Amino acid sequence: MNASRARLVTTVGAAGLVLVGALAVVAFARGGFGPSQRDVLANCDPRNPDGEVVNVTLSDRGGVMMGGNNLMMVSLAATPNVVTNGTITFVATNVGAMNHEFLVLPAPIDGVGTRSSGVDGKIDESTSLGEASTSCGAGAGQGISPGTTSWVTVTLPPGHYELLCDEPWHYANGMFAGFTVT
Ligand SMILES: [Cu+2]
Numbered sequence: 001m002n003a004s005r006a007r008l009v010t011t012v013g014a015a016g017l018v019l020v021g022a023l024a025v026v027a028f029a030r031g032g033f034g035p036s037q038r039d040v041l042a043n044c045d046p047r048n049p050d051g052e053v054v055n056v057t058l059s060d061r062g063g064v065m066m067g068g069n070n071l072m073m074v075s076l077a078a079t080p081n082v083v084t085n086g087t088i089t090f091v092a093t094n095v096g097a098m099n100h101e102f103l104v105l106p107a108p109i110d111g112v113g114t115r116s117s118g119v120d121g122k123i124d125e126s127t128s129l130g131e132a133s134t135s136c137g138a139g140a141g142q143g144i145s146p147g148t149t150s151w152v153t154v155t156l157p158p159g160h161y162e163l164l165c166d167e168p169w170h171y172a173n174g175m176f177a178g179f180t181v182t
Helices: 003-029 037-043
Strands: 052-060 074-079 087-094 102-106 130-132 149-155 159-164 176-181
Touching: 074 159, 074 176, 087 102, 087 130, 102 149, 130 149
Parallel strands: 052 087
Antiparallel strands: 052 074, 087 149, 102 130, 102 159, 159 176
16 A cells, blocks of 8 residues: 555544544434433332322433532432422432432521532531432432432421432532422
8 A cells, every 4th residue: 555545544544433433422412322211211110109209300411520529510300399298209310421319408597509518529418318329229329320210208397408419529519409398
């Protein structure tokens, strides 16, 4: 192969790699590599949840923490976020690419989102009223892996609560939501 032909082959090869990379980015952005909602529902939902069911969606934009503690895009949303019945089963589904967890605590006096994080990026969990962090199971565990669901049943008196994820720095990056029992 002469020099110009070698250069042509190299150029075509490099263009091919760029194309494959671009397609991978598009597939990732569309959730093509993530678990489908159908997989989640087929494999790990609670069978007979007690009380009112509140669906919690745990999400992120993928990627890894890059040294700082303000670069993650993580979020938690609950539907409904106001209930009248004090017996509640929170069903938390991780639709993101990172591990997450779900906790319910009394709302802080200064309002939702005001807890401080320790040097490990975690909040003080000592007032936790319930936790779901078992992939495809109930209660506390090792974290809810991407595409799986965890659940916990609690009985809460009327009041204001905070739902949150306490994976390192997730709370500090906004992974919390208010919740009310009337
Ligand atoms: Cu999280």
